[in-house]
Amino acid sequence: MNQAQLAAGSRVIIWLRRLRVMTQKEILQLSRDKVLLFLVLYAFSADIYNAGSGVTLQLKRAATAVHDLDHSFASRELMGRFQPPHFSIIGEVANEAAGLQLLDRGTAMAVIAFPPQFQRDLLRGRTVTVQMQVDATNSVLGFLASSYASEIVGEYSLEAGMKRAGLSPGAQLQAPVVLNDYRVWFNPNQRDDWFMSISELLNVITAFAILLPAAALVREKERGTIEQLLVSPLTAFQVLFPKIISMTAVILAATAISVFGILQPLFEVPLRGSLMLFFAVTMLYVFCIAGLGLFIGTVTRNLSQASMLAILTLAPMMFLSGVWTPPEAMPALVRYAMYISPLHYYVDASYAILLKGAGINVIGHSLVGIVLLGGLLFGLGLWRFRSQFA
Amino acid sequence: MNLRRTVAVAHKEVREIIRDRLFFSLAFIVPAVLMVLFGYGLSLDVEKLPLAIIDRDGTSMSREYAHRFIDSRYFDFKGYSFSERDLEQPITDNLIRAAIVIPEHFQKDLLQGRPAHIQTFIDGTFPFRALTAKGYAIAINAQITADSLASYLAQTSGMSVAEAAAVFQPVKLEVRYLFNQSLKSIWSLAPKLIMVILMISPPFLTALGVVREKETGSIYNIYASTLSRGEYLVGKSVPYIVISTLNVLFLWWMATGLFGAPFKGSFVFFLLSSVLYVTCTTGIGVVVSVLVRTQVAAMIGTAIFTMVPAVLYSGVLIPISSLSRSAKLVAYLLPGMYYTNIVMGTFLKGVGFSALWRDVLVLLIYAMLLFSIGYAFFRKRPNS
Numbered sequence: 001m002n003q004a005q006l007a008a009g010s011r012v013i014i015w016l017r018r019l020r021v022m023t024q025k026e027i028l029q030l031s032r033d034k035v036l037l038f039l040v041l042y043a044f045s046a047d048i049y050n051a052g053s054g055v056t057l058q059l060k061r062a063a064t065a066v067h068d069l070d071h072s073f074a075s076r077e078l079m080g081r082f083q084p085p086h087f088s089i090i091g092e093v094a095n096e097a098a099g100l101q102l103l104d105r106g107t108a109m110a111v112i113a114f115p116p117q118f119q120r121d122l123l124r125g126r127t128v129t130v131q132m133q134v135d136a137t138n139s140v141l142g143f144l145a146s147s148y149a150s151e152i153v154g155e156y157s158l159e160a161g162m163k164r165a166g167l168s169p170g171a172q173l174q175a176p177v178v179l180n181d182y183r184v185w186f187n188p189n190q191r192d193d194w195f196m197s198i199s200e201l202l203n204v205i206t207a208f209a210i211l212l213p214a215a216a217l218v219r220e221k222e223r224g225t226i227e228q229l230l231v232s233p234l235t236a237f238q239v240l241f242p243k244i245i246s247m248t249a250v251i252l253a254a255t256a257i258s259v260f261g262i263l264q265p266l267f268e269v270p271l272r273g274s275l276m277l278f279f280a281v282t283m284l285y286v287f288c289i290a291g292l293g294l295f296i297g298t299v300t301r302n303l304s305q306a307s308m309l310a311i312l313t314l315a316p317m318m319f320l321s322g323v324w325t326p327p328e329a330m331p332a333l334v335r336y337a338m339y340i341s342p343l344h345y346y347v348d349a350s351y352a353i354l355l356k357g358a359g360i361n362v363i364g365h366s367l368v369g370i371v372l373l374g375g376l377l378f379g380l381g382l383w384r385f386r387s388q389f390a
Numbered sequence: 391m392n393l394r395r396t397v398a399v400a401h402k403e404v405r406e407i408i409r410d411r412l413f414f415s416l417a418f419i420v421p422a423v424l425m426v427l428f429g430y431g432l433s434l435d436v437e438k439l440p441l442a443i444i445d446r447d448g449t450s451m452s453r454e455y456a457h458r459f460i461d462s463r464y465f466d467f468k469g470y471s472f473s474e475r476d477l478e479q480p481i482t483d484n485l486i487r488a489a490i491v492i493p494e495h496f497q498k499d500l501l502q503g504r505p506a507h508i509q510t511f512i513d514g515t516f517p518f519r520a521l522t523a524k525g526y527a528i529a530i531n532a533q534i535t536a537d538s539l540a541s542y543l544a545q546t547s548g549m550s551v552a553e554a555a556a557v558f559q560p561v562k563l564e565v566r567y568l569f570n571q572s573l574k575s576i577w578s579l580a581p582k583l584i585m586v587i588l589m590i591s592p593p594f595l596t597a598l599g600v601v602r603e604k605e606t607g608s609i610y611n612i613y614a615s616t617l618s619r620g621e622y623l624v625g626k627s628v629p630y631i632v633i634s635t636l637n638v639l640f641l642w643w644m645a646t647g648l649f650g651a652p653f654k655g656s657f658v659f660f661l662l663s664s665v666l667y668v669t670c671t672t673g674i675g676v677v678v679s680v681l682v683r684t685q686v687a688a689m690i691g692t693a694i695f696t697m698v699p700a701v702l703y704s705g706v707l708i709p710i711s712s713l714s715r716s717a718k719l720v721a722y723l724l725p726g727m728y729y730t731n732i733v734m735g736t737f738l739k740g741v742g743f744s745a746l747w748r749d750v751l752v753l754l755i756y757a758m759l760l761f762s763i764g765y766a767f768f769r770k771r772p773n774s
Binding site: 033035036039042043047050051053054055056057058060078100103104122125126127128129130131132133134135136140141142143144146147148149150151153154156157158160161162164165175176177178179180181182183184185186187188190191192194195196200203204207208211212215216219222300301302303304305306307308309310311312314315316318319320323324325326328329330331333334335337338348351352355356358362 | 410412413416417419420423424427428430431432433437438439440455466478479481482483484487499500501502503504505506507508509510511512513514515516517518519520521522524525526527528529531532534535536538539542543547556557558559560561562563564565566567568578590591594595597598602605606682683684685686687689690691692693694697698701702703707708712713714716717718720739741745
């Protein structure tokens with residue numbers, strides 16, 4: 001080995017050693033803030049558990065009142081079909097005003113009204129109308145209530161019609177009806193806890209990946225310790241990169257805790273795909289999004305500014321990640337804003353790996369999205385940092 | 391409590407806020423931007439669901455069946471070209487979220503008076519979306535079944551199609567949506583957005599207030615001064631409550647002007663209870679600030695304890711009634727739920743103090759409790 005090679009070799013060794021020392025410093029700093037560590041643990045365990053176990057977006061035992069002006073066998077029979085799990089009858093009201101009052105107070109979610117002579121008209125072959133008033137303060141549940149009610153009434157109506165047409169209801173199989181067989185893939189029982197716990201995990205990862213680096217950088221600026229680092233022989237990259245390495249390590253460890261401690265044992269999330277792939281994608285994502293945190297850190301002078309800027313980016317990312325509103329339902333402008341959010345790609349990739357069992361070939365384009373956007377953000381953060389201090 | 395000293399603290403705080411130009415402008419920009427983004431982007435209406443149809447029958451009736459879905463605004467038809475074997479691929483890839491398979495003999499079965507079978511596949515990754523999509527599909531399918539029965543009966547019995555249709559639909563359900571008659575989600579969303587944005591933004595404004603002085607050491611000026619704890623905390627929070635109240639007005643204007651949400655209640659009542667609400671959320675920031683030692687912990691703590699619950703437990707995306715017991719507890723512990731009743735009441739229902747006094751009372755107690763906690767834990771003589 002000649003002189004030049006030796007020199008180059010030792011330069012690499014020194015470079016790596018500096019990186020290691022700085023990484024150790026960052027990890028030490030993180031581990032000394034006990035409140036912070038508690039927050040990490042809380043967010044990745046109790047918070048995710050609460051989100052997963054706490055939410056059901058299904059219509060469960062919607063309180064339904066009846067306003068029955070007929071009191072006939074037919075009206076009671078139809079009413080009897082409004083059963084749990086979707087509905088539960090809470091009783092009868094004497095008049096319309098009483099029904100409205102129940103809706104006003106939120107005691108009832110729906111009131112169903114039968115007209116007088118419901119049974120007689122039905123038997124005489126007239127079309128009768130049943131009215132349903134739904135509290136649609138919450139649009140999703142309002143829709144589901146009316147949708148299930150239509151299904152129940154439709155079925156009853158069809159049976160009554162068949163009877164009248166001389167076909168016995170059991171003879172449905174002999175009539176030209178269209179039977180639709182529904183199969184829901186990947187989450188056959190529509191378990192909300194699978195969906196919610198994964199969504200919450202991804203949100204928590206995002207929050208920490210942006211906030212931790214931004215805070216770490218701004219704190220050094222505020223305290224002036226950044227000047228010490230800059231007069232040392234470290235390059236800008238060597239100052240920034242260890243921050244990201246250490247925080248990625250902390251976030252990945254916490255993610256492992258919540259996947260193996262919460263998602264798998266408590267919610268039985270199927271974890272169909274390769275966990276290696278999931279953690280690799282997560283690492284890549286955290287790296288990238290940390291670039292955004294660093295960028296925030298460079299444009300702000302104190303933590304108050306940084307935290308306002310952080311929620312300006314974080315809150316839209318969380319609300320508009322595509323989990324709640326699918327991209328196809330957003331107006332074009334907001335949709336484009338969503339396409340530049342790395343979380344959108346990470347959400348797609350994570351659900352695909354964990355629930356759908358997708359491999360790297362399927363999530364390819366999400367991966368490209370994460371890498372491109374992340375690379376851009378990271379480069380931007382580094383460039384801002386350099387131009388500010390070097 | 392000495393008013394002059396309190397005003398002096400508030401005055402100093404205002405100076406500090408206004409001199410920090412970026413922070414000062416962000417205090418107003420953040421709520422407005424969030425309102426625009428959420429107002430336009432957040433919608434729980436399931437519409438334009440990407441759908442593929444595999445028509446293996448290829449007859450006029452199967453095409454008519456397909457067209458009922460294609461023409462519906464709830465579905466966005468992506469083509470016939472998918473093959474049944476690898477339907478899983480485009481669904482995994484999010485290219486489509488539902489697929490309908492029409493088997494061979496579809497037309498033949500129906501014409502001969504036999505039931506025809508259809509298969510529908512729905513992506514269940516996001517359960518509430520899958521449920522809604524299933525609801526749409528069931529409704530469309532029921533309509534087609536009724537039509538098919540009617541035309542069959544018309545053929546066999548000699549009735550007209552309209553008469554036959556009446557036979558098969560003797561009972562109709564007429565649904566009226568109350569409080570939000572068009573089921574336009576922006577109407578119910580806009581008032582709730584005011585609640586959620588004012589749950590996120592004020593705590594972040596104040597959370598760093600006290601702890602920053604602790605970290606920089608300027609708090610020793612306070613320790614050494616004649617200021618009492620109460621004067622300091624109140625003086626410190628008032629400017630932020632004023633900023634948030636201005637934001638309330640601005641957000642109210644956006645909700646009614648920009649998004650066209652109806653406002654049926656009393657504006658004075660709305661404004662007063664809103665001031666109470668932002669006092670509560672500002673108080674959360676104050677408490678965090680008093681309890682933690684470092685700014686980083688304050689910032690992240692506020693994010694975890696306000697932003698995350700704001701997404702999940704505030705009733706914006708998920709109705710409170712759909713929460714389990716433990717999650718409901720979180721919802722009851724946050725001021726957002728009570729304020730939701732107030733905004734929904736004043737915006738959509740047009741009810742006032744007589745119907746909402748309980749919520750106002752809870753907010754009042756809440757605010758007093760928060761400031762008492764802040765008062766109890768803020769020591770002018772720190773232990774260490």
